[in-house]
Amino acid sequence: MEDILELTIAQIRELLQKRKISSVELTNYFLERIKRFDGDISSYIKVTEEYALKMAGDADKKIADGENGQLLGIPLGIKDIYCTKGIETTCASRILKGFIPPYDATIIRRLKDEGYVHLGRLNMDEFAMGSSTETSYFGITRNPWDLERIPGGSSGGSAAAVAADECIASIGSDTGGSIRQPAALCGVVGMKPTYGRVSRFGLIAFASSLDQIGPFTKDVEDCAIMMNAIAGYDPRESTSVPLNVPDYTEFISRGIGGWKVGIPKEYFIEGIHPDIEKAMQRAITTVEGLGATCVEISLPHTEYCLAVYYIIAPAEASSNLARYDGVKYGFRPQGSIDLLDMYKKTRSAGFGAEVKRRIMIGTYALSSGYYDAYYKKASQVRALIKRDFTEAFTLCDAILTPTSPTPAFKIGEKMDDPLQMYLSDIFTISTNLAGIPGISVPCGFTKDGLPIGAQFLAGHFEEGKLIQIASAFEKYANIEKRRPAL
Amino acid sequence: MPYEPVIGLEVHAQLLTETKIFCSCSTQFGAEPNSHTCPVCMGMPGVLPVLNRKVVEYTMKMALATHCRINEACNFARKNYFYPDLPKGYQISQYAQPLSEHGYVDIELDGGKKRIGITRIHMEEDAGKLLHDEHLPSSYVDLNRTGVPLIEIVSEPDMRSTDEAVAYLKRLHEILVYLEICDGNMEEGSFRCDANVSLRPRGEMMFGTRTELKNMNSFRNVQRALDYEIKRQQCILESGQDVIQETRLWDDSKGETQSMRGKEEAHDYRYFPDPDLVPIVIDNAWTEEMKKSLPELPLEKRERFIRDYQIPPYDAGVLTSSRALAGYFEEVARLSGKPKIASNWVMGDVLRFLNEEKRDIKECPVLPGSLAEMIQLIEDGTISGKMAKDIIVEMYRTGKSPQAVIEEKGMIQITDEGTLEKTVAEVIAANPTQLAQYRGGKEKLFGYFVGQVMKATQGKANPQLINELLKEMLAKE
């Protein structure tokens, strides 16, 4: 059955419907692959074998009954950030060890409604804080293309699992690039939808005004299929937007003839890896070859993005993470002498260094006397960054940028230098600040054989446009098909 | 040196919505611990708040009733602090942009009216409760109350005496209950009050150092705590020392306020707009809709009663002390057509019976229609006022109509002149000595004859008729 790993959701769905393969067989196939390869990669925190086979069995029954969910019988990996009823959900943190939610995140509910199979919980940076999946309490995840390198983050497990064919597709979350950057570094497709498009209910919050949910897939068509399953209004989220969701698969192979594609001059900076720069030149040529015109645009407040992000995200996180106090669920050390002691011991031992760093930055930024200079100012600049994009999209249909300034870096390389680590997200952060959608698609390899990603951006709720341009690009860019050697 | 107290009050009122402010759990008081909870109000990971629209509407009602300006847009903010009864580690409240600001209420004092400014009214969620085990070194957390909607009403420091503060508090209480948005129960904590108190030399413009008083769960305790605190601060100032700015708890059993020092470190709540909630936009149409839904407020009602029913201000005050009582009275007044007499019966007998049994007017066995009927029976002379006093006792006891009571007891008033003439003649004949004295000029004995006739008729005779007949027949030689 080796050829299964070549197949996309669209293709496997057909095999399932025609009963050429059962969901149980398919699930066993991936469980086998996880057993064989995940020892090296560690993309999963936990494989839910029994649960997966039960769901697969149910899916097979439904298929036999003629039902036809969009993901019926499809085995997916889930970032360990989505509350899933009855399944330990940790956010890769010691502080949530043992926490079993009594409820499903909306996205999990939607996937269940479509008949998916839950293979397991994918690794991530603790509380999604990081760009390398090195801050997880459960250990690092390795890049399938080079086991000495990181897979990107924070959804590193989700990207690595798809790249290593340990699932057909996966779900991740993106607060400042946590889907697109690992997708680029692992050579897969990753989309961050518009803020408000996919419900955050049950997504364990990092930074509430920035967090979004999205898929990792092998190709753009699968991305459209996954988006069809997960997008839509949710009355349980106040920031969810009650807009109709189009059928995203209809945007495949529409072409982009006559489009204007903006190339922001601020994104082609010193320090971009030379192979990535070359790949971007080729990408521009490809886009123009598709009948679009590339135009230089300006996003003048780009230089402030990182600073704004590293005030707003930690500020929200410092408040979001206050609930982990040892009182109600998760980790609590023994032997506290009083309440304050219990709080201190729980949070000191429960959180890792990067999470603590961000809680402290955020607490500081919100403190009385500093609020105006930091949080308030950052919110004002954020509005300007948003306006940059609104103005840019009056001049172009979509924007093309590199996803990440560098390919996958070595494990440990940036762990002692948070500022260098934060720069990994320099091209992805502005998207979250503006709330617009973005997609990263494979765009070639470095000389050393590491994947490179190209990022397309569009206006609010224009995920369809992203599918349209990314699928056209994917088809005509002639990116060499390679698989990581495992 | 004469000192003047300066008092400002912060009132927290629980709103009478059926469900909590950000989830659909019940707000009912007194249930099994943690039975009215869900992942949202328990602060579980990943859950999100969705605002209960009723909370906004109830708050708008209070804002309108206290002449506040309603802001076109307001938002929620997070107030961050750690405590086990606060499962999210922050309370969702309003901070920089509250729902309403700049209002007032008028209070009535012996010396007349006074206007007390309201700084702001905002919405927030209540916290849970801790239950401490006396024998174990551990505490239990009950989150039933977590997320119950509250409004906080902050006054200006406009009150200059304990009496003013209590009058203001009673006025707020009355309005909240009138609006039917709060049950006003202080003991169960649905109406809570904190006070800021300072003293300054009379005539001084600057405020002195204030203390914040907490834990006063009845009007009486507010009164006592404020009196105590004013005296305490006065002693400090008179001895040349300085008042320390701090929070003090009222200890009811000891009758004193005690410092919370040590427990209450200076908090930095790190307020910021809650990113999980969107700004609330209130347009004119919504405000107008709420305005239309407002009932007549107590003060307006009181003035109308005095004007339209010609009843004394004190009586109007009593009758409008609750919407139900005012409604009861108005119904009796309308059905009987005799508002003043209706007021006397309601204020007198009906309220006395109810108060004796600590019952609410809503549970009154004497229905407004029955009371009105009884008033008419007096008016048309079917029964005497004296008989009515007995009849209403029966009506209250049995819930029966006056007609039914009268029939059962055979209490019809004798208004037939012929029958009564006979009795009067008999009484006169049976008392020759008194008759002689009366005719001899001892006119006081008239009352004696009235009493004898009443006795002979078992009180059923129409007193007016007795008077007429006696006068006539005693004069006859």
Ligand SMILES: [Zn+2]
């Ligand atoms: Zn609840």
